[in-house]
Amino acid sequence: MIIVSGCLQAFYGTLLNLLQFELSPIWQVAEGGRARGSFVYPNHFANFLALCLSLAVGWLLSEMSTQKRHHSIRGTLLASVKMLLSRKLILRLAVIIMIIGLILSRSRMGNAGLFTALGAVALLALVIYRNPPRLLKPLVISIFILDMIIVGSMFGLEKVKQRIEDTSFAAEIRDEVAMDSLPIIEQHWLFGTGGGSFYGVFPNYQPNIYSGFFDHAHNDYIQFAVEFGVIVTVLLGMWVLYALFLACRSMMVRQDKLYRGVAFGCAMAIVHMLIHSTVDFNLQSPSNTLLFLTIICMCYLVRYLPSEAKSR
8 A cells, every 4th residue: 555655646746747737737826847745745755655666666676586596698688588578577567657757846856865764785695685586777877777777757756866976065044044943952952842832933933034924943853853852862763773683684584575675764764854854844844744653663574573374
């Protein structure tokens, strides 16, 4: 259901963007040239797709064979083509659809965070997997080359690249908001100011250098520390890191391909969220938060659930 919802969101957002709708048919929100699906904020849409994408990649990985076969170059190519034309093709198409939606969101950290997380977790998997899938490296390379470069060039990856190049720390007000929130943490470091209170507290600390109303800090780490205090924020961070450890541990010790694949996807999703949360407030979105909590719970499940052979 998670992957299906990601595909539906990506398809809906891509359709509205390519048809150049000025207003969203559902919420009557200005599209502004960026895909946003049923979300109001395009970066929340990008984060949601990235989490779904991570699980889709993990599931696709679990479908791959771990048996080592000695193929010639021709045999390896035939095996790769056979994989793409098998039932795995549906998952592969789902990944492509969600990547198109992610690119059309024009989210800088959404795109950069996803491919960084994919590369980092894939390298880790090559080290800790006892019996890695034969096509792990070809799969990752195909996502980078086919999806990011070829598909991205068709659907506007150049615009995302241009947004990244045009990013100026002098012009990015969100960085100023995060920095100007630090005095709040210094004064309320123990218990914080209360959940959901940032929008009411920050105006008292906002300098006159820039104007505007900011209901979020554009940095989940800063906002959690402001609203809940440093101690609670550190405890929550340790909980997330422990879930990441469980996912990595599952990749190392579990023999069940499904559990290892899901663990790969969960680890990739957590790494992406850790990266994206440095510049945005994705954990303030109920849908993204619930999905992320589900992924954390899956880290525990894939680590401790018995395999089918043992349960029988």
